[in-house]
Amino acid sequence: MKPKLIRMTTIPLSLEKLLEGQLGYMQQFFEVTAISAEKERLERYGANEGVQTYHVPLTREITPFKDIKAVYRLYKYLRKERPNIVHTHTPKAGIVGMMAAYFAKVPHRLHTVAGLPLLEANGFKRWVLNWVEKLTYRFATGVYPNSQGLLQIILAEKFAPASKLKVLGNGSSNGIDTNYFSAEAFTPERNLQKRNELRIPAEDFVYVFVGRIVRDKGINELVEAFVNLQKEITDTSLLLVGPFENDLDPVSEATKTHIESHDKIISVGYQTDVRPFLAISDALVFPSYREGFPNVVMQAGAMHLPAIVSNINGCNEIIKEGKNGTIVEPKNTEMLYHSMLEMVSNKEKYAILKSNARSSIVKRYGRKQMWQLIHEEYTTLIATNLKK
Numbered sequence: 255m256k257p258k259l260i261r262m263t264t265i266p267l268s269l270e271k272l273l274e275g276q277l278g279y280m281q282q283f284f285e286v287t288a289i290s291a292e293k294e295r296l297e298r299y300g301a302n303e304g305v306q307t308y309h310v311p312l313t314r315e316i317t318p319f320k321d322i323k324a325v326y327r328l329y330k331y332l333r334k335e336r337p338n339i340v341h342t343h344t345p346k347a348g349i350v351g352m353m354a355a356y357f358a359k360v361p362h363r364l365h366t367v368a369g370l371p372l373l374e375a376n377g378f379k380r381w382v383l384n385w386v387e388k389l390t391y392r393f394a395t396g397v398y399p400n401s402q403g404l405l406q407i408i409l410a411e412k413f414a415p416a417s418k419l420k421v422l423g424n425g426s427s428n429g430i431d432t433n434y435f436s437a438e439a440f441t442p443e444r445n446l447q448k449r450n451e452l453r454i455p456a457e458d459f460v461y462v463f464v465g466r467i468v469r470d471k472g473i474n475e476l477v478e479a480f481v482n483l484q485k486e487i488t489d490t491s492l493l494l495v496g497p498f499e500n501d502l503d504p505v506s507e508a509t510k511t512h513i514e515s516h517d518k519i520i521s522v523g524y525q526t527d528v529r530p531f532l533a534i535s536d537a538l539v540f541p542s543y544r545e546g547f548p549n550v551v552m553q554a555g556a557m558h559l560p561a562i563v564s565n566i567n568g569c570n571e572i573i574k575e576g577k578n579g580t581i582v583e584p585k586n587t588e589m590l591y592h593s594m595l596e597m598v599s600n601k602e603k604y605a606i607l608k609s610n611a612r613s614s615i616v617k618r619y620g621r622k623q624m625w626q627l628i629h630e631e632y633t634t635l636i637a638t639n640l641k642k
Contacts, residue, residue: 256285257337258335259287259632261288263342264312265312266298274428281303286306289309290312312324339364340363362635362639365391365396367399369545370544395418397419399546400422400426402421402567404546406567428621428625432615436557440529454534460493462493462538463494463539468502471540472564472584474508475541483598486595492516493520493531494520497524532554533557537561538579541563542584545566551573555572555579557612560579560607561573562582562593564582569581572614576603577606577607580593580596
C-alpha cells in the first residue's frame with residue numbers, strides 16, 4: 255500500500271492556486287487526501303486532481319471556539335486514517351492541522367510558511383498571532399519557509415529553532431509551470447483583441463498588478479503613484495487583476511474612488527486564468543508589504559515581464575535589481591512612482607530587464623523540479639522513520 259499523505263489549507267482556493275497540480279503529482283507515490291473548508295469547492299478540486307478529500311469547517315478569522323471544534327473533528331479523522339504525513343499550508347490550517355496531528359500521533363507533521371500576516375499586526379492582535387505561530391511550529395516536526403527571507407524572520411522572532419527549519423531548493427511552494435506561463439501561446443492579434451475588449455489603447459504601456467485588492471498588497475501606494483504618473487505620461491494604463499476583500503483589509507476610500515472612476519485604471523476582478531492579462535501588459539508592479547514567495551512575480555517573469563517589487567522577502571529573491579526588474583521600499587509611494595516612470599521612459603533599460611525576465615525564472619523555479627524536491631523530502635522522512 256502507498257503511504258498516506260494529508261495536505262491541508264484553510265480554503266480550497268489555496269489548494270487550487272498555491273499548490274496547483276502538486277497533489278495530483280503526489281498521488282503517483284502516496285494515497286493523498288486534501289483537507290480544507292468549503293465542502294463543495296473542495297470536492298470539485300479533489301475530482302479535478304484525482305485525490306480524496308475531507309471537509310473541515312475553517313475560517314480565516316480568529317475564531318477560537320470554532321477552531322477547537324475543528325481540531326477535535328480533525329483529530330478523530332486522523333486517528334482513524336493514521337497518515338504517515340500531515341502537511342499544512344496557511345496560518346489557520348497550520349495551527350488546527352498541526353495540533354490535531356500532534357495529538358493523533360502522526361509521525362511527520364510538516365508546515366509550510368508562505369507568508370506571515372502577523373508582521374502587519376499590532377498590539378494584542380500581534381501578541382495572539384505570535385503565540386499561535388509559535389504553537390504551530392512547536393506541534394510540527396518540520397517547518398518549511400518558502401523563502402530564505404522568511405527563514406531569517408522566523409529565527410529573528412524566535413518562533414522555532416534552526417534545526418526545525420528548511421527551505422527547499424531556491425524557494426517557492428510549488429514552482430512555476432514555465433510551459434503554461436509562456437507568451438508564445440498569445441499572438442499579437444489575440445493580445446490586441448484583448449486590449450480592445452478592455453478599452454486599453456494599443457500604444458499604452460500597461461502596468462499590471464495580480465493579487466488581492468487590499469491594503470497590505472500596496473494598492474493604496476500603487477494607485478496613487480499611477481495617478482500621478484498618468485498625468486505626466488498619458489499613454490499608460492494600470493490593470494488590476496484580483497478580488498477586493500473589503501471585510502478583511504480594505505483599501506482606502508480615495509483609492510477605491512480612483513479605481514472606480516479613473517479612465518486608465520481597469521479592474522477585472524478575480525480571474526481563473528491570469529495569462530491573457532499578463533500577455534497584454536508590459537510590466538508587473540507588485541508593491542506588497544509582506545509575502546512568502548509570490549507566485550505572480552514568477553508567473554509574470556516567465557511571460558517576459560520585468561517587475562517592480564517591494565524590498566521584502568521572496569520578492570527580493572526572485573527579482574535581481576537591474577537584471578529582471580527593480581526593487582523599491584514598501585509603503586514608499588514616491589519611490590514607486592519614480593520606478594514606474596523609469597520603466598516606461600528608459601527604453602534601453604526596459605529592453606534589458608525584459609530580455610532577462612523569462613530565463614531568470616526558468617533556470618531557478620521550474621515546477622517539476624520543486625515537486626521532485628518535495629517528493630524526495632517526504633521519501634527521506636518516511637525512510638528515516640522506518641529505520642527507527
